[in-house]
Amino acid sequence: MxxxxxxxxxxxxxxxxxxxxxxxxxxxxxxxISFAGGNPSLDALPDAQVSDLARDVLAQDGxxxxxxxATEGYAPFLQSLKAYVEKQIGVEVPAVLxxxxxxQAMDLLCKAMIDPGDTILVENPSFLGxxxxxxxxxxxxxxxxxxxxxLLPDDLEKKILQYHPKMLYTIPxxxxxxxxxxxxxxxxxxAELANKYGMLVAEDDPYRDLRYEGTPCRAIKYYDxxxxxxxxxxxxxxxxxxxxxxxxxxxxxxxxxxxxxKQSTDVHTANLNQAIVDQYLRRDLLPSHISSICEGxxxxxxxxxxxxxxxxxxxxxxxPQGGLFIWAELPERIDAVRMLSAAxxxxxxYVPGTYFCVDGAHLNTIRLxxxxxxxxxxxxxxxxxxxxxxxx
Amino acid sequence: MxxxxxxxxxxxxxxxxxxxxxxxxxxxxxxxISFAGGNPSLDALPDAQVSDLARDVLAQDGxxxxxxxATEGYAPFLQSLKAYVEKQIGVEVPAVLxxxxxxQAMDLLCKAMIDPGDTILVENPSFLGxxxxxxxxxxxxxxxxxxxxxLLPDDLEKKILQYHPKMLYTIPxxxxxxxxxxxxxxxxxxAELANKYGMLVAEDDPYRDLRYEGTPCRAIKYYDxxxxxxxxxxxxxxxxxxxxxxxxxxxxxxxxxxxxxKQSTDVHTANLNQAIVDQYLRRDLLPSHISSICEGxxxxxxxxxxxxxxxxxxxxxxxPQGGLFIWAELPERIDAVRMLSAAxxxxxxYVPGTYFCVDGAHLNTIRLxxxxxxxxxxxxxxxxxxxxxxxx
Numbered sequence: 001m002x003x004x005x006x007x008x009x010x011x012x013x014x015x016x017x018x019x020x021x022x023x024x025x026x027x028x029x030x031x032x033i034s035f036a037g038g039n040p041s042l043d044a045l046p047d048a049q050v051s052d053l054a055r056d057v058l059a060q061d062g063x064x065x066x067x068x069x070a071t072e073g074y075a076p077f078l079q080s081l082k083a084y085v086e087k088q089i090g091v092e093v094p095a096v097l098x099x100x101x102x103x104q105a106m107d108l109l110c111k112a113m114i115d116p117g118d119t120i121l122v123e124n125p126s127f128l129g130x131x132x133x134x135x136x137x138x139x140x141x142x143x144x145x146x147x148x149x150x151l152l153p154d155d156l157e158k159k160i161l162q163y164h165p166k167m168l169y170t171i172p173x174x175x176x177x178x179x180x181x182x183x184x185x186x187x188x189x190x191a192e193l194a195n196k197y198g199m200l201v202a203e204d205d206p207y208r209d210l211r212y213e214g215t216p217c218r219a220i221k222y223y224d225x226x227x228x229x230x231x232x233x234x235x236x237x238x239x240x241x242x243x244x245x246x247x248x249x250x251x252x253x254x255x256x257x258x259x260x261x262k263q264s265t266d267v268h269t270a271n272l273n274q275a276i277v278d279q280y281l282r283r284d285l286l287p288s289h290i291s292s293i294c295e296g297x298x299x300x301x302x303x304x305x306x307x308x309x310x311x312x313x314x315x316x317x318x319x320p321q322g323g324l325f326i327w328a329e330l331p332e333r334i335d336a337v338r339m340l341s342a343a344x345x346x347x348x349x350y351v352p353g354t355y356f357c358v359d360g361a362h363l364n365t366i367r368l369x370x371x372x373x374x375x376x377x378x379x380x381x382x383x384x385x386x387x388x389x390x391x392x
Numbered sequence: 393m394x395x396x397x398x399x400x401x402x403x404x405x406x407x408x409x410x411x412x413x414x415x416x417x418x419x420x421x422x423x424x425i426s427f428a429g430g431n432p433s434l435d436a437l438p439d440a441q442v443s444d445l446a447r448d449v450l451a452q453d454g455x456x457x458x459x460x461x462a463t464e465g466y467a468p469f470l471q472s473l474k475a476y477v478e479k480q481i482g483v484e485v486p487a488v489l490x491x492x493x494x495x496q497a498m499d500l501l502c503k504a505m506i507d508p509g510d511t512i513l514v515e516n517p518s519f520l521g522x523x524x525x526x527x528x529x530x531x532x533x534x535x536x537x538x539x540x541x542x543l544l545p546d547d548l549e550k551k552i553l554q555y556h557p558k559m560l561y562t563i564p565x566x567x568x569x570x571x572x573x574x575x576x577x578x579x580x581x582x583a584e585l586a587n588k589y590g591m592l593v594a595e596d597d598p599y600r601d602l603r604y605e606g607t608p609c610r611a612i613k614y615y616d617x618x619x620x621x622x623x624x625x626x627x628x629x630x631x632x633x634x635x636x637x638x639x640x641x642x643x644x645x646x647x648x649x650x651x652x653x654k655q656s657t658d659v660h661t662a663n664l665n666q667a668i669v670d671q672y673l674r675r676d677l678l679p680s681h682i683s684s685i686c687e688g689x690x691x692x693x694x695x696x697x698x699x700x701x702x703x704x705x706x707x708x709x710x711x712p713q714g715g716l717f718i719w720a721e722l723p724e725r726i727d728a729v730r731m732l733s734a735a736x737x738x739x740x741x742y743v744p745g746t747y748f749c750v751d752g753a754h755l756n757t758i759r760l761x762x763x764x765x766x767x768x769x770x771x772x773x774x775x776x777x778x779x780x781x782x783x784x
Binding site: 001002003004005006007008009010011012015016017024025037039040042045046047048050051054055058059062063064065066067068069070100101103104106107111112113114115118129130132133136166195196197198200226227228236239240241242243244251253254256257259260261263264265266267268269270271272273 | 393394395396397398399400401402403404407408409416417429431432434437438439440442443446447450451454455456457458459460461462492493495496498499503504505506507510521522524525528558587588589590592618619620628631632633634635636643645646649651652653655656657658659660661662663664665
């Protein structure tokens with residue numbers, strides 16, 4: 001029988017692959033100014049430091065690091081990670097699980113929770129990679145309404161009563177792709193609704209430390225009285241995405257299911273990578289590294305916002321206080337997917353906003369990343385996009 | 393609502409976690425002689441070498457390694473890996489995908505192929521971790537009959553006609569847990585049946601290089617004319633399991649589905665880990681490392697077989713030519729699960745064979761690993777097990 005007759009699993013019927021990761025291939029061309037992706041700036045990546053730490057941990061505990069590890073995590077890292085997470089969110093957590101990038105946290109949570117047809121409430125737009133993850137678990141994705149500050153608790157309660165969801169997926173701080181941050185009172189409301197109705201919350205908070213303005217918000221997890229909020233985090237934005245180290249923290253029963261799922265997913269997160277991040281935490285290298293990152297990123301964000309101010313009338317955009325992204329709505333007549341070819345031809349790339357939308361609409365929106373470009377590239381690239389818009 | 397009322401996904405209804413990984417926790421006690429696990433010997437783990445390679449690759453390409461990578465794999469590694477795999481199996485492969493340990497290859501293949509209720513044909517007994525993986529995809533696991541040399545092609549064809557399976561999962565070389573190796577003519581027959589009936593074969597071959605006696609067999613993949621055989625491999629047994637680097641090779645369409653699945657599973661395998669293995673291949677460090685490993689492991693295997701010769705009548709065991717495991721059948725009256733407590737009390741551990749059996753039977757069987765013990769530990773530990781058996 002010819003291999004072309006192969007029948008794949010039905011979960012792939014509506015999933016064709018991440019549009020962003022396809023765009024990545026296009027923008028790898030030399031000379032491209034990329035506002036696509038969510039990549040850290042190359043000078044924010046501590047290669048010399050990681051090299052020193054790798055040498056040290058391999059000298060100190062090399063045999064154990066190269067041997068099989070426990071699915072539950074590398075013991076020293078479990079300790080430093082728990083302390084770090086509890087400091088992040090201001091309350092104790094029953095359990096933490098190191099994972100192979102926080103994308104794996106979402107995969108394991110879906111594996112633990114989602115049968116085909118189960119409802120997950122989501123922000124719309126939301127992070128493409130995790131939307132794809134949820135689709136591969138054949139979840140029914142239902143958007144909750146938002147305003148300029150994020151999720152609306154009234155609509156959240158309405159959707160809970162209507163759909164009896166298994167889970168809410170939210171990125172409350174400097175959301176991807178919009179840059180919006182959910183205010184403190186709404187965070188409390190989300191936690192209370194989750195506990196009232198028995199709905200798991202996947203609080204995905206990888207951008208928390210990248211704040212350039214304003215006052216930090218407490219996590220939704222901080223307001224969680226009954227254990228229904230799982231806190232997902234990552235070292236991708238503050239140390240290195242290439243190392244693939246993230247975590248999930250919260251209820252021990254949920255963590256246990258995720259751990260069993262992980263046993264047959266990748267056995268454990270690579271020990272060397274866990275040990276490098278462990279040393280980062282133990283040597284307290286993170287605060288100074290983060291403040292140096294934030295200085296550069298904050299300046300780039302303000303520069304990009306300044307550029308957007310000069311865009312033609314009818315262009316609206318978010319004004320984040322941190323994170324990696326600005327979200328812009330162009331005049332209704334503009335199709336940002338079609339416009340991308342014109343931009344790429346002039347060596348500028350962004351991600352059309354429609355790819356982040358559960359319903360696929362919003363063709364006139366774009367996501368702009370500022371962290372991975374120089375100030376010069378931001379000025380040049382934003383001018384090019386402005387000119388293209390003016391010509392539409 | 394109390395979190396104890398949480399409803400997990402139905403895929404966990406019959407999965408409680410890997411018994412082996414639970415046993416690992418017990419045997420972490422100091423002074424334990426462990427024939428459980430499939431761990432490399434500590435002196436086979438090249439910590440100094442990995443440290444040098446980590447330094448070199450971070451010096452040479454540090455920024456790119458710490459940045460996000462392509463889901464498809466780190467470009468230099470893709471090149472060296474493809475050449476390595478093609479040398480392993482003696483034919484060209486259309487595509488390879490680096491994965492986070494070969495366990496992930498199985499997870500991604502199931503994600504690509506398996507809807508709940510789909511049949512996967514398996515050896516019985518087989519590798520516990522991957523059986524758990526297939527159960528979490530709610531596959532219908534159907535054992536194919538074996539003799540002392542492994543799978544019987546006649547029964548395989550019978551089961552194909554009866555169950556219309558999506559996949560066959562097989563470990564043809566030094567099988568886990570039995571140590572059996574499928575003869576060349578049966579490998580050819582398996583490939584031909586797969587192509588005749590349009591069934592994917594997951595050929596899991598992590599022990600291939602650990603041969604201490606006899607002549608190497610060609611891979612099933614070698615005989616694959618139409619592309620239905622996917623070849624799964626790992627560097628866990630020949631470099632380091634803690635690094636979590638494996639691969640899957642074969643049909644480009646299947647690899648593409650696995651790649652899309654991987655986008656939302658862990659985005660990509662950690663770049664640093666791929667780069668270390670890449671240098672291992674490029675500097676041609678593997679042949680001498682493998683031959684030094686094989687020397688030690690072969691001596692340990694022969695020693696353990698000698699110890700088994702002294703076991704009481706009614707004990708039967710396999711005589712592998714390589715790999716990490718020997719499989720023993722004890723007299724019918726012995727319950728190896730119950731016997732484990734007695735053994736652990738005397739500081740010796742093994743894995744009861746029943747855990748590897750699809751039907752859960754075969755209570756009188758045990759899997760013995762010889763790679764992770766010293767010759768002295770093998771003699772002491774095997775004497776203790778022999779005495780316990782004699783007392784039953």
